[in-house]
Amino acid sequence: MRRAANRAALLAPPVAFLAVFFAWPVVNIVAEGLRDDAGGWDLSGVGEVLGSAALRRVAWFTLWQAAASTALTFALALPAAHVLATYEFRGRRAISALVTVPFVLPTVVVGAAFLALLGPRSPIGVDLDETVWAILIAHAFFNHAVVVRTVGGLWEGLDRRTVEAARTLGASPWQAFREVTWPALRPAAGAAAAITFLFTFTSFGVIRILGGPEHSTIEAEIYRQTADLLDLPVASVLALVQLAAVGALLVVQDRLERRRAAVAVALGPPSRRRPATRRQRIWLGANLALMALLLATPLAVLVERSFRSSSGWSLTGWRALGERGRGNGLFVAPVEAIGNSLRFAIAATVIAVVLGGLAATALARSQSRLARTLDAVLLLPLGTSAVTVGFGFLIALDSPVDLRASPWLVPAAQAVVALPFVVRTMTPVLRSIDERLREAAAVLGASPRRAWLEVDLPLVRRAVLVAAGFAFAISLGEFGATTVIARADAPTVPVAIDRLLARPGSVNVSAAFALSTVLMVITAAAVLVVDRGRARRTGARGSWL
Amino acid sequence: MTPRSRMLAAVLASATLLAACGDTDDPSSEANATPEAEQDAPASIRLLTHDSFALSDGVLEQFTEDTGIEVELLQGGDAGTVVNQAILTNGNPQADVLFGIDSTFLTRALDEDLFVPYEADGLDEVDEALLLDPEHRVTPIDYGDVCLNYDRAWFDESGTPVPTALEDLIDPAYADLLVVENPATSSPGLAFLLATVEAFGEDGWQDWWRALADNGVEVSSGWEDAYYGSFSGSAGSEGTKPLVVSYASSPPAEVIYADPPVDEAPTGVIEASCYRQVEGAGILNGTDDEEAAGELIDFLLSETVQADVPMSMFVYPVRSGVELPAEFREHAVSPDEVHELPADEIDANRERWIDEWTDVVLR
Numbered sequence: 001m002r003r004a005a006n007r008a009a010l011l012a013p014p015v016a017f018l019a020v021f022f023a024w025p026v027v028n029i030v031a032e033g034l035r036d037d038a039g040g041w042d043l044s045g046v047g048e049v050l051g052s053a054a055l056r057r058v059a060w061f062t063l064w065q066a067a068a069s070t071a072l073t074f075a076l077a078l079p080a081a082h083v084l085a086t087y088e089f090r091g092r093r094a095i096s097a098l099v100t101v102p103f104v105l106p107t108v109v110v111g112a113a114f115l116a117l118l119g120p121r122s123p124i125g126v127d128l129d130e131t132v133w134a135i136l137i138a139h140a141f142f143n144h145a146v147v148v149r150t151v152g153g154l155w156e157g158l159d160r161r162t163v164e165a166a167r168t169l170g171a172s173p174w175q176a177f178r179e180v181t182w183p184a185l186r187p188a189a190g191a192a193a194a195i196t197f198l199f200t201f202t203s204f205g206v207i208r209i210l211g212g213p214e215h216s217t218i219e220a221e222i223y224r225q226t227a228d229l230l231d232l233p234v235a236s237v238l239a240l241v242q243l244a245a246v247g248a249l250l251v252v253q254d255r256l257e258r259r260r261a262a263v264a265v266a267l268g269p270p271s272r273r274r275p276a277t278r279r280q281r282i283w284l285g286a287n288l289a290l291m292a293l294l295l296a297t298p299l300a301v302l303v304e305r306s307f308r309s310s311s312g313w314s315l316t317g318w319r320a321l322g323e324r325g326r327g328n329g330l331f332v333a334p335v336e337a338i339g340n341s342l343r344f345a346i347a348a349t350v351i352a353v354v355l356g357g358l359a360a361t362a363l364a365r366s367q368s369r370l371a372r373t374l375d376a377v378l379l380l381p382l383g384t385s386a387v388t389v390g391f392g393f394l395i396a397l398d399s400p401v402d403l404r405a406s407p408w409l410v411p412a413a414q415a416v417v418a419l420p421f422v423v424r425t426m427t428p429v430l431r432s433i434d435e436r437l438r439e440a441a442a443v444l445g446a447s448p449r450r451a452w453l454e455v456d457l458p459l460v461r462r463a464v465l466v467a468a469g470f471a472f473a474i475s476l477g478e479f480g481a482t483t484v485i486a487r488a489d490a491p492t493v494p495v496a497i498d499r500l501l502a503r504p505g506s507v508n509v510s511a512a513f514a515l516s517t518v519l520m521v522i523t524a525a526a527v528l529v530v531d532r533g534r535a536r537r538t539g540a541r542g543s544w545l
Numbered sequence: 546m547t548p549r550s551r552m553l554a555a556v557l558a559s560a561t562l563l564a565a566c567g568d569t570d571d572p573s574s575e576a577n578a579t580p581e582a583e584q585d586a587p588a589s590i591r592l593l594t595h596d597s598f599a600l601s602d603g604v605l606e607q608f609t610e611d612t613g614i615e616v617e618l619l620q621g622g623d624a625g626t627v628v629n630q631a632i633l634t635n636g637n638p639q640a641d642v643l644f645g646i647d648s649t650f651l652t653r654a655l656d657e658d659l660f661v662p663y664e665a666d667g668l669d670e671v672d673e674a675l676l677l678d679p680e681h682r683v684t685p686i687d688y689g690d691v692c693l694n695y696d697r698a699w700f701d702e703s704g705t706p707v708p709t710a711l712e713d714l715i716d717p718a719y720a721d722l723l724v725v726e727n728p729a730t731s732s733p734g735l736a737f738l739l740a741t742v743e744a745f746g747e748d749g750w751q752d753w754w755r756a757l758a759d760n761g762v763e764v765s766s767g768w769e770d771a772y773y774g775s776f777s778g779s780a781g782s783e784g785t786k787p788l789v790v791s792y793a794s795s796p797p798a799e800v801i802y803a804d805p806p807v808d809e810a811p812t813g814v815i816e817a818s819c820y821r822q823v824e825g826a827g828i829l830n831g832t833d834d835e836e837a838a839g840e841l842i843d844f845l846l847s848e849t850v851q852a853d854v855p856m857s858m859f860v861y862p863v864r865s866g867v868e869l870p871a872e873f874r875e876h877a878v879s880p881d882e883v884h885e886l887p888a889d890e891i892d893a894n895r896e897r898w899i900d901e902w903t904d905v906v907l908r
Contacts, residue, residue, distance in 0.1 A: 032633075115774055208730070208766065214907060224729075227626040229896065230633070309804050316804050324602055331599075331618060394634050404639040405591060405619060484630075488598075488618030499596050499620075501769050506780055507802050509773060 010362035011374070014355040014419070021412045022381055025392025026239075032395060033236025045233030049241070055221065055234075059241070062217040065132060066201035069139035073196050074189075076294060077144045081152035083287040086160075087280070088272035095291070096148075097527040102295055103145035104477035104523050106494035107205020109516040112501065113298040114138050114210060116305065134210040139203065141294060143196040150192040151185055158184055160271050187257055191424075194253040198246060198382055204480060218242045222385040239388050246383025250376045299520060306513035309506055317510025321518075330496055331488050334515055337496035338522070341476055344492060348414035348475035353468050355415070356422025363423070364430035375427065379420045386480025389413065393485060407490060413481040418471035425470060429463035469530030473523050493519045589615040590837045593631060593640035593829070595624045599857045600850065608844045614837050624732060624824075625650060631829060632657050638829040641838040644845065646683055647822045648885075649735065652892035655682060660827035663839050667846040670864045675823050677888075683825040686845050689860035690793035690883055691736035693723075693818040696778030697811055699787035708788070710817045711744055714757060721761035723788040724775040727907075729899050730766045737790045738902055739891065740820035740884040751905050758906045778812040793819060794859035797876040801856070809876075816880040824860065 036042035049055050084096055102110065118128040118137070128134040158181065166176040182189075202219045211220070218238055225235035275281045309316050324333040359378060363371050381389075393413070397403040433456055441451035479494040486495050493515055500512035598620060605616050619640050621627045628650040631643050635657055646654055654660065660682035668684065677683045693708075700707050708714055714723060726734030741750045763786060765771035772779055776789035780799055792798075796810035826845050828838040844850060851862035855873050869877075 112769075115770065119774060209770075211766075227622060227629060228729075230629040314804065331605075391630070391633060394630055394639060398634070398637050398639070402639075405617065484621055486620075488620045502596060503599075506773075507804060 007362045007366065010358045014359040014378075017351070017355050017412075018378070018381070018416065018419070020397075021393075022384075022389065022416050025396040026384060026388055027392075028396040029232070029388055029392035030236045030239055033232030033234075042233065045237040048234055049237040055238070058216050058218060058221050061215060062201060062219075063245075065135060065139075065215075065217070066197050066203075068132075069136050069143070069200040069203075070193055070196045072136050073140045073143045073147055073200075074193065076140050076290065077147035078151065078189075079283075079287050080144065080291055081148045081155055083284055084148060085152040085155035086272060087284055088274050089284065092272075093528070093531060095288070097524050097531055098299075099148050099291065099295060100145040100473070100527045101299065101520055101524050102141050103143070104473040105516070105520060106477050106479045106497060107209065109302065109494075109497055109512075109519070110138060110141065110298065111205060111209025112513075113301045113305075113516075114141075116301050117298055130211065130214070132215060135203075135206060135215060137294070138206045138210055139200045141298060142206070143199055144291075144295060146195050146199070147189075147192045150195070151188045154185055154188040155181075156272070190253060190256055194249065197249065198379075201245065201249075202242065202383060202385070204386070218245075219385050223387045226385075226387050226391055235388075239385060242385065243380065243383055246380065247376070250379055254372060254376060302513055302516050302520065306510055306517050308513075309510055314510070316507050317512075317514040320507050320511040321514055330491060330499055332491065334496050334500065334511055337491050337493045337515065338518060340490045341493040341519075342522075344411045344414060345472050345475035347408075347411035348418060349468050349471045351411060351415035352418040352422045352471040352475075353464060356419050356467060356471075357426060357464065359419075359423050360426035360430055363427050375423070378423045381416045382420050387484065389416065390481045390484030393481075404485070405487060407487065409485045410482055410490075410492070411475070413485060414475035414478045415471075417478055417481070418474045421470045421474060422467040425467040426460075426463045429459055433459055465530055469526055472526055476519065476523060476526075588613060588834060588837050589617060590642065590832075590834055590841060591617045591619055591640035592841065593619045593621060593627060593638070593643045595627045595645040596620050596622060597624075597858065598645060601853050601857050604850060604853050604857075607849055608841065611844075612837075612840050614840060616841065628654055628659075631659055635659055635829075636831045638831050641829060641832040641834055642826055642841050643829055644686065644826040645824055646677075646827065647824050648677070648888040649732070649822070649891055649895070651677060651683065651825075651888040654827075658830055661830055661832070661835060663828050663835075663842055665839070665846050666843045667864060670866065671846075672863070672865060675863045677823055677825045683827045684842050684846060685823050685825045685863045686850075687854045687858065687860040687863055688821055688823040690819040690821050690880065691733045691740070691790065692793045692820075692880075693737075693815040694776070694778060694789050694791040694795050694812045695815060696776070696787035697809075697813055699777055703787075707813070708815060711741065711753070714788075715753060715760050717760065719760065719788070721763075722786055723757070724763040724765055724771045724784075724786040725790045726768055726771050727764050727766050728902055731768055731771075733768050733790055733792065735895075735899070736820045736822060737818070738898060739886050740818060742898060743820075743884040743886050751901060754902060754905050762906070764906060780807075780811055788815075792859060793879065794855075794861075794873070794877055797872040798859055800872050800876050814878050816878060816882075819880050819883045821883040821885050823863070 033045060034041060034043060080099070084092065084099070114134065114137075117123070118126055118134050128137070162180050163176050166180045167173070171179065201217070203217050204219045204223060207215060207217050207220045208223075216224075218241060222235050222238045222242065225231045225238065275284045306317050307313055307315070321335045322333055324330075330337070359374075363375055390413070393409065394404060397409070403409055437455050438451050441455055442448070446454065476492075477494060478492075479498070482492055483495050483498065486492055491499065497512045497515050497519075500508045500515065598618070605618075609615055621630050624645045624647065627643065628646055631638060631640075632654065643660075655678065662680050662682050663684065664681045665684045668681070671685055675685045675688060677685050695707055705718060708716075708719060713719060725737060728735040728738040738750075741753060744750070745753050763775055765775055768791070771789055772791055772795070773782055773784075775784045775786045776782060776791070777784045777787050778789070778799075780803060791812075793814050796812050796814060799810045799812055800807060826842055828835060828842065832838050846864060848864065848867060851864040851867045854860050854862050855870050861869075861873075861879060
């Protein structure tokens, strides 16, 4: 009984937070679309959506491009995960950090970079603009890090000796992978696949910039129906369809994960090696080249563009960052957006880590059906369109206190997006803490406090650090909900980039790319710091984080 | 509770506390740190507007100095999104004044009773043709023309004459030269579609677009893609299309932002293609400070703001007798004859036109 009460106490703050800043606004805006003027239910939108061939096409495209994007992401990122997890080479740590940068760059920036790279004037001579290939490649660019970090994180902790044992017994490298490594990686791969599928299924920015008029996802259609057409009945039905699809996906993933939970994973100390054979060197080189092509080229285009002006190479874009006014469409100097972004992201990270930590602590102690459900419910913000949440804020948060212009709304919205990641990162770690370790400490004479400090804290600290890094980076890059609620006097970096890009003048375009470069550097630095922390505190590897 | 979980709870609780303390000097302090001047005039009003809204440094501060009223800006997306936000919160608006409504969304907003009537000072200085609403629920502030722009250098070098009429564009001589924006996703794209509806009539515009599609028109999803990506005339652009749907004020913008400075704009405007959009402001229904909101509308129509809009937003002031900046006088054209459609006609047909356009051009 007391345990249950404690759990409830732990869960109350995160649940209350999500109720106010997620559930209430979303329920309000969806209900607004499903009610008629007299206050009764009007479900005509359902028929309109189901009966529309165009919307059925959108739904089908959403589904298959998400599946194809996930497959392509895995094809490109799984070898990269292997290389980064098992080989030691110069610059590995920097590359590991750089790989994460695309994941948190705002889509406006990535869209612009990809357009330059794969558009009609491609320097490599490939025009994929408005084709489905541009979408798939951009999705692979974005989600590469999800696979590398989730799967690679587990991979580097796998005990090499099991693979070596299999090889000694005569297995080929491929057989050893299939029989020994893959079963151990499968839970992480499943989680990474689910996340990648979720992100690409709800893709918005990439579709809007690269998709052209013929490719639209449900998410992009919700935006169009809400923001452009204010057709709330259709938007509400689409939002429910998307939520249901995401819910179904989570249930399936949960089932699969549970069925596989029995696989025992042998973990050893991280043991990276320099590539020894010629074949290994080629494999490493080929993968690094592929990563450079997929991940580094678009980023390099960004940097290059920031130094370009109408007359050639120039620093005007960078100088314009410090100038207020000058027709940049912002009411502050662009450089101030960096301060805003950092402040908002820190606030959002604190909110997300504290609330997520509470939720993870509660969830880790229970395998009950309720806990599993809650675990899935916490992921729902990821499946909800940012415009649904943003517009929901407008009609739901006006009373009793009008929060709509509050500066706190931005970090709150960002925390809603970051919270699922925090919970997902921390729960498995907290769950994996082996009771026997603690008992052993007690047998050896450690006080409970000492046992917690020596056993739990190192593991928890690492998880908190990783979760905070993720939350920080996500808050920094969040664009969809922020753009609806950010105040003009406090734009974030992604919002400022978007506005600069929309203004005339090559100076503004260069400034937008300069600001993108800054964002990229901050993100990479944040990831590097987290990785350093991880490396230093890696004692006993209790989990894949 | 096990000792372990108690400890963790304590850590998390102190983290919460830390967060609460640490963040008081975070975003909220900005809200608190308003200047002392506010003590005499506590009024502060909110202006909801689109992302393209801009005024030069010090202009809004001038208003605060004159009236003691602080202006808080809310920018919520493009013009359509902002109007839709306002309609959604009608009666309990998030702001007091909305700026940036044009004929495209006017009828819908007026039908929803979004605005309170207000007759602004200085309205008698405005050309009657620019009045958006006879009941003054919306006050005109500026206007701009969406026009085809052309790359001067390209036409000089190729010897091809610059097109002078919309009909020219379906001539094979102009095959593969034009990039337009998708009217479903872009406001200049929609304006250009409306121009063709007005020019060729309800029964003729589809045929013209069909011929244009056969003649190799490129469609971009937004103005930036079209202008900076595909159009060849913008300084530093790598685009290949010498014709683009942009604004009448794009040539002066090219001059103003040129680096190094130039004497002549690299682009020109095809006057026969221009569609005029008048942009207005209104007091939102449900505001709790109608008087201050009215003062802000007066200010938007004052010479201070009117003289500033060309350089800050690349549009023309509606107030007559306001002197234009030199770049506008020298490099911008303001055609006498422009295409325009009545707001109620746009409202009744907009979605159908966009759907039909999509069928004709993209399928």
